[in-house]
Amino acid sequence: MIPEHTNETGNPEDNDHSGGQAPAARRFRERGAPFLTVLREKLPASRRRATQAGVAVAAVGVIGLMIGCGSPGQSEPNVQDAALQAPIPSPSVPPQQAAPVTPESSAAAPPAPDAQAEPEAPPGPPVEGIDVSNHNGEIDWSQVAADGKKFTFVLATDGTSFTNPRYGEQYRGAKEAGLIAGAYHFARPGSSSAEEQAERFLDTADYQADGKTLPPVLDLEVDPKAGGCYGLSVDQMQQWTKTFNEKVKERTGKDAIIYANPSFWRECMGSTDAFGNHALWLASYDVDSPSVPNGFGDWDFWQYTSKGKVAGISTNTDLNQYKEGLARLERLAR
Structure with a gap:
């Protein structure tokens, strides 16, 4: 009698319940082990440890390949070729988790509009205005506006000591009546520094970027007492003017x-x-064109007479x- 679980040879180890595949597995282990050892030896030590499990997985894959090919009637595959074909995973950085997709994130954001410079205002016909000081006394600005005047300059300070006592009422009154207004300083370069006069002027003028205020004005004229250039050279006058304007720009x-x-x-x-x-405010009287x-390059404002008659001013x-x-005047007042 043939013992149970043995083949006809009587050798339990030769008992084959897989159609002859177990011997193929043993042959793979015997023939493939040296090659897998060589592969591990070629890897750096750090990679060797990291990929040990991967190599084992590859070996199992190759065994499966060999067993699948070891059915009766098929030739044994070459173990070396099979090992080379088996994937040996390398350690890699785990992929970053993708952000969850929401209806808001899936919709493409509209492109930001390109920043474009505001187009220059078109030129128009000349605009009429006036300039006033304390000498003009009380002014009815509503009548000035009704007389077609669109802007005014108001004296704020003179030199280092004089302040127009009517500056506040004239300046505010003009704006309340709808005129664009600006303040001016009568310069006296020989009496004190440009910084001192500029600071005093700006403190009085109280410039506001409110869309109704023209840039501050530096009024340069000959010395009203002695004539000439206040005893200063051309270079000194240029430097004084430069310093005054830098202070205006700064503030x-x-x-x-x-x-x-x-x-x-x-x-x-x-x-x-x-x-x-x-911008140039040019004083030139009794001429058709200054x-x-x-x-x-050109004038911006032209003071063409000192003897004008305007409704609301006596x-x-x-x-x-x-x-x-007017459009460019309003642009200048921004």
Whole structure:
């Protein structure tokens, strides 16, 4: 009798319940083990430890391949080729977790609009305005506005000691009536520093970027007492003016408007073009068209008479034009 669980040879180890696949597995272990050892030896020590499990997995995969191919009627695969084909996983950085997709995140965000500079306001017909001081007394600004005046300059300070006592009422009254208003300082360069006069002027003027205020004005004229350039050289006058304007820029963010006449600019400022980027308020009377001083490309404001008559003001008044039209005047007042 043949013992149970043995084959006809009587050798229990030769009992094959897998159609002859167990012997193939043993042969793979015997023939493939040296090759797998070589593979592990070729890896760096750090990778060898990290991939030990991977190699084992690869070996199992190869065994499965060999067993699958070891059925009767098929030739044994080459163990070396099978090992090379089996994947040997390498340690890698785990993939980052993807952010959950929500309806908000799945919708493409609209592109941000390109920042575009505001187009320049179109030029228009000249705009009429006035300038006033304490000499003009009380003013009915509603009548000034009804008379077609769109802007005014108001004297704030003179030199280092004089302040227009009517500045507040004239300046506020003009704005309340709808006029665009600006303050001016009568400069006296020979009497004190540019910093001192600029600080005093700006403290009085109380410039506000409210859309109704013109940049501060530096009024440059000959010395009303002695004539000439206050005893200063051209270079000294230029430096004084530069320092005053830098203080205005520092405190208001605006370049000062420069008031001057052609002869003063030539004799006291040497026809410099150092202030050509500033708006020019040009004083020139009894002419059809003013002569622009060297150093400026054109005039912006033109004071064309000191003997004007305006409704709401009992005295003669300086009359002015702004050359570029109302839209650009409003742009200047921003």
